Amino acid sequence: MGLLSVVYVSGFIARHVLRAVRCDTCITCLISLVILSTIAYIYFKEYKDDEQSLTYPSDRQVQIVISSVIVMEDMMADVAYTHSLKEKI
16 A cells, blocks of 8 residues: 555656656656556546546656655654754753
């Protein structure tokens, strides 16, 4: 279930990045034209049956978001408490 959430968020991020980018190579890296098993969850979240309103991220985009989450979790484990320590000193 965690992967499905990451895929959904990856599509959200891709949609916002695509608003500023019109490069065909970038578009190919960000979205998937084929509905794979990992993005089938997004397909079932569509609001309309006859119109695609959600963005389907590529596997590469999903992997980037997963890597970013891992880096953020590691970083927060190391530095999340330092702000509180600085206030007390």
